[in-house]
Amino acid sequence: MTTIRNADLHCHSVVSDGTLTPEALAARASGNGVELWALTDHDEVGGQQRALAAAKDNGMRYLTGTEISITFIGQTVHVVGLGFDADNEDLREGLRQTRGGRRERAMEMSDGLAKVGIKDAFEGALKFVGNPELISRTHFARFLVESGVCKETSEVFRKYLTEGKPGFVPHRWASLKDAVTWITQAGGMAVIAHPARYKFTPNEEFALFTEFKNHGGQGVEVVTGSHTAAEYLVYAAMAKEFGLAASRGSDFHSPDDSHTELGTLPLLPEDLTPVWELLAPRIQ
Template structure:
């Protein structure tokens, strides 16, 4: 069985490795088909494609789009996209707008509770200033000794409702699916097990996503527990979704699952790659 890892991040968004280093790690870890899915950014795809080709590693161009749905941030992965499509390019540019202002507001919130210099501290970890994010703030909190790890930083300072949290108005679900489909891509709901929706809200999300042309959900992902692998396999079959698989790897030592180290998809689901000629 081929090892597909269809969700990972480089330092073009909030990962720690360059696209080239990420490709090399995927290859050395036994990944057979790899996708890099940076947050709201396709600027690293050209480098990733070249690096993967040099390694004889089949590569899937991808992106992860942040949306707001029912008051929460949800991530929609696009796979097999044409990153030159102007609808996608312009849409992603609109999503990236406003990140700096949000980051400055987060810094001000943290300063109020005795953590100064967070904006400048976070910037040290940013590869692309247009994509400064909570993960960069978390790395600063770890470096400064305020937190011991990423989970600690999000739980106490950066997660929804925490003292340093500032909401951002992302794209809509319709925006994300339309942009991905315009670029001939496959739209996937990333790590559904992370979202704090009621059963009724999940039903509404899945139905709306399907009506808009969404095709898949992540079933086996670094954000899910083993029990959730089976649960979301059943969800995929219930709603007629394809099943995707990806580690959501961000960097050595800070990701829940190493690149390429996930178990296979549960039996009985149809993989998102079932008709890909790779």
């Protein structure tokens, strides 16, 4: 297999909370020189066949992907799965259960926003949803920007959708063990997504990495659109410390509110093992 350098293994389509179709994402990734791509919609594998076909049409190699929401020490953490069998029944059922409850949570979020004068937020958010099972805070944020309540989505999160704010409603996700088990038993690799985003203490972060590794997790995102250049170095060191392979992904959602374009991140540091080397037999 020829050496892969420009891999983008984290992005989202209209199947979850992105704004582009899998086909449009594939064209965008290929146009930016991506050689290996994965679509990682939240708690969903419904776009995988389209993404694989689009990757082939655009001359890219492909790994199946998803991003699973879990709860760890009271916080929501994301685990990316790569290279699994997208038809695995246990994985699909686990994702279905994880998606369950999003609508009820969204209704509660809308009620909270109504109490501070923002009416019909649930209906407004639905206009931005490609998959009603996956209505999320991002869809509410887009509605509040469209309706002029805030200028950009980051302002919405800061003022309305984080803990202690009017539209925040916690969701009880799967466990870390659940997510890693679903992915690995379906033949894939579990990867900790954008670890710098979580507000863990050093001891809590050590616990996350330790438990993840103990359950069979094998990778961590080092170079991601959510990390600074300094954080690339921090998590490169963490990958070495825990014997984890390194992943790279933009976390692209939309041309309008994503800071990092598909395929434009710096390359992984040379002294790390890329996840795609371990997943070579799973690349399509």
